[in-house]
Amino acid sequence: MIQRGLSIGFFGIFGRSAELRAFDQALRAVDLHPKLVPEALKITAVKLLVEHAESGEPAPQSYREAAELIAYCMIGADAFAGANQEELAAEVERRIETALGAGSSLDAKLVLLTLHADVIQPSVVEFFQLESGVE
Template identity: 55%
Template sequence: MSPLLSLGFMGRFGRSAALRLFDEDLKAVDLHPNLVPEAVKLAALRILMARTDGSNPSAANSRAAAELLAYCMLGIGAFESANGSWLAGAVENRIDAALDDDTSSDAKLILLALHANVIQPSVVERYRLEAASG
């Protein structure tokens, strides 16, 4: 069983270390983890784990994913207010790069937010995002 999904027997042992770290990373960028559906968090971590052949993501990769997801979910203004213009600009540069490389982890995280319908309309509009069907 994947370390990501090792939630313990019948939930007795709590959440995996990767999920706890991701929750802390989300809090650090002003997105309460309870506002992120569990399925979205699990899918985001699976995207990161695909880069490491199934190993838990590094702390830096977890933080980067939380930043991108928070930007998508909070929207441009709220993210910048909470995290500053420098971090907002850095995430925007990552989004621009992801639009040019749809195989990147960032592109997959953006697509996850779009398909899960947790992305802010301001982000969709600014980057002209749309999910292709079929």
């Protein structure tokens, strides 16, 4: 398999890669504007999706699932539940709890990514008692 590079575009001449466009669309679907998410975080998240995909090509649903986690971490439980459904917020919370127990799952890496990028809501850090281990 040939791995394409992720492209963020260059002065509008070169377009964004299909992977980043799909991730931006998934972020919008959970009511988080893509411009609020740092490009480095998006690129890293997409690379993690590619690494964890069985075929090297993430399934369309995996973009949505990653966006749910990142949006929840960035805007917090109340804002996420208000913009989405209470049931979805509860499901994302269950995924985070499971990820914290698993340690090295994709979900755990995405939560850790928001923590290290310093874009995670303090309420999420407090609720799940997260710490980066880096002082």
